Amino acid sequence: MPNSDLSGMHIDALKEISNIGMxxxxxxxxxxxxxxxxxxxxxAGFYPVEKVVSLTGGEEKLVSCVSLRVLGDIQGTIMFVFxxxxxxxxxxxxxxxxxGSTNTLDDMGKSAVQEVGNVLTGSxxxxxxxxxxxxxxTTVPVFAFDMMGAVITSIMAANGRIEDNVLVIETELFQDSxxxxxxxxxxxxxxxxxxxxxxxxxx
Amino acid sequence: xxxxxxxxxHVGIADLGVVLRPDKLxxxxxxxxxxxxxxxxxxxxxxLLHLMLPYSTYFKNVDKxxxxxxxxxxxxxxxxxxxxxxxxxxxxxxxxxAQMFSxxxxxxxxxxxxKNVAAAREILKSMGIKIIAEEVGxxxxxxxxxxxxxxxxxxxxxxxxxxxx
Numbered sequence: 001m002p003n004s005d006l007s008g009m010h011i012d013a014l015k016e017i018s019n020i021g022m023x024x025x026x027x028x029x030x031x032x033x034x035x036x037x038x039x040x041x042x043x044a045g046f047y048p049v050e051k052v053v054s055l056t057g058g059e060e061k062l063v064s065c066v067s068l069r070v071l072g073d074i075q076g077t078i079m080f081v082f083x084x085x086x087x088x089x090x091x092x093x094x095x096x097x098x099x100g101s102t103n104t105l106d107d108m109g110k111s112a113v114q115e116v117g118n119v120l121t122g123s124x125x126x127x128x129x130x131x132x133x134x135x136x137x138t139t140v141p142v143f144a145f146d147m148m149g150a151v152i153t154s155i156m157a158a159n160g161r162i163e164d165n166v167l168v169i170e171t172e173l174f175q176d177s178x179x180x181x182x183x184x185x186x187x188x189x190x191x192x193x194x195x196x197x198x199x200x201x202x203x
Numbered sequence: 204x205x206x207x208x209x210x211x212x213h214v215g216i217a218d219l220g221v222v223l224r225p226d227k228l229x230x231x232x233x234x235x236x237x238x239x240x241x242x243x244x245x246x247x248x249x250x251l252l253h254l255m256l257p258y259s260t261y262f263k264n265v266d267k268x269x270x271x272x273x274x275x276x277x278x279x280x281x282x283x284x285x286x287x288x289x290x291x292x293x294x295x296x297x298x299x300x301a302q303m304f305s306x307x308x309x310x311x312x313x314x315x316x317x318k319n320v321a322a323a324r325e326i327l328k329s330m331g332i333k334i335i336a337e338e339v340g341x342x343x344x345x346x347x348x349x350x351x352x353x354x355x356x357x358x359x360x361x362x363x364x365x366x367x368x
Contacts, residue, residue: 053216059232060346062361067304114306142306147361149232150344153216154303157235157255157315160262 013200014044017128018169022184025123026173032119033093037180040172047168052152052185059149063087064105066117067155068141070125073134074196075189077159078124080117081148082182089180090116105145114141120184132199159187211348217270219252221282228349233299235316237323237339238347239276240296241332242354243288249351250283252276256315257322272322280330295332296356296368297323298347300339316340336368 026037053059064087067079082090087109088102094112095102102109118141125136144151173182188196214220214230222228224247230238239252252275256262259271268274280290300316320339327334338345338358346359359365 053232060344060359060361065304140306142304144303144305146303146342147232147234147344147346149216150234150236150301151232151303152234153232153236153255154234154301154315158304160256 010197011044013197014169017131017200018044018171018184018186020131021124021127022120022171022173024127025120028119028123029116032116033090035093035180037173043168043170045168052156052168053149059147061148062146063148063151064113064143064145065148065151065155066114066141066143068117068121069139069159070121070136070186071139072136074128074132074136074192074199076192077155077185077187077189078117078121078138079152079155079185079187080120080182081151081185082113082180086180086182087113087145093180110143110145114143117141117143124184124186132196134199214251214253216253217255217267219250219269219275219279219282221248221250221279221286222351223248223286224351226351228351229347231346233345233347234301234303235299235314235319237272237297237299237316237319238345239272239279239323239327240298240347240349240354240356241279241283241288241293242296242349242351243283243292244294244354245292246287246289247351248283248286248288249349249354250279250288251347251349252279254319254323257318272319272326276323276326277330280332290331293332294335294354295327296336296354297334298338298345298356298358298368301344302340302342303344305342338366338368 022039030037062084064082070076091102091109091112092099121138169186171184210226212220212222212228220228228251230253236255241250254272254275255270258273259265268278300320302314302316343360348357356368
């Protein structure tokens with residue numbers, strides 16, 4: 001649920017950033033895997049930690065997660081979460097294997113999923129930069145493949161993101177057939193919320 | 204025992220719960236978080252805390268005590284006392300504190316799990332509570348179910364057989 005501190009206008013602006021940023025990111029991914037990949041209308045708002053876990057459905061669900069830090073004029077954390085089957089499909093697409101040939105995740109597979117995170121984040125950041133004129137860089141991605149609850153809370157704790165409410169921009173990603181399902185999260189560090197809003201013409 | 208009458212109380216992230224025999228406490232998806240299970244074997248009172256971070260003193264805004272080892276553990280003991288537990292009868296078991304992510308980013312890889320476990324041990328020691336079992340570290344997510352009738356913990360991980368401590 002969006003926090004009441006955020007006006008409809010703020011939420012719309014965040015959704016718009018996400019729309020443009022992820023739109024451009026998915027075009028890059030589509031080129032990489034040679035598959036058409038769509039996205040849902042993004043959600044934006046302040047969510048408690050528990051809600052972030054439930055957004056992606058189920059603490060014990062096996063997921064892969066790629067996370068990167070965004071540094072520069074705006075700082076925050078980016079996280080991609082893919083369900084188990086989607087993870088394997090992404091590996092198949094990237095490796096040029098027939099669909100369904102991957103059913104475990106080896107080191108090569110892990111690198112492939114990290115690379116997807118890298119490509120998506122790169123394009124997202126570039127789109128955000130050109131909208132806001134902000135300079136940003138990202139760190140090398142980190143990776144996990146385990147229970148969703150364990151993965152998400154670990155990233156939040158590592159970032160010191162322990163407030164009850166975290167500014168989250170979230171988008172559901174899926175391939176045309178809806179076989180590749182994933183979620184994109186961008187948590188803006190608290191000190192940078194206002195900078196972001198200002199850059200978008202709101203204070 | 205009639206399984207249908209058993210109540211399983213869900214303990215969320217950065218939260219705690221206390222139950223009496225024969226109910227159970229469950230917390231899911233412990234990664235770097237630590238599940239502190241306390242048990243009074245005389246009064247049969249069980250308490251479970253799902254903590255995220257070691258010390259609250261590093262943070263300005265402490266909104267939720269159970270998020271931290273230093274505030275959450277004493278709070279859990281207080282809640283258990285309200286239900287009839289006595290400090291000398293309480294023993295502890297620790298589960299979690301894993302390192303979930305691999306990669307080269309020092310900030311994201313910074314081992315919070317290890318620090319959580321160390322803090323929990325220190326706080327329990329300062330309160331005179333003995334740790335009788337641990338299943339900590341590694342790189343797996345864990346779900347735990349604490350049984351208030353005997354203090355045993357069932358640990359579930361993905362792709363491995365469940366175990367009991």
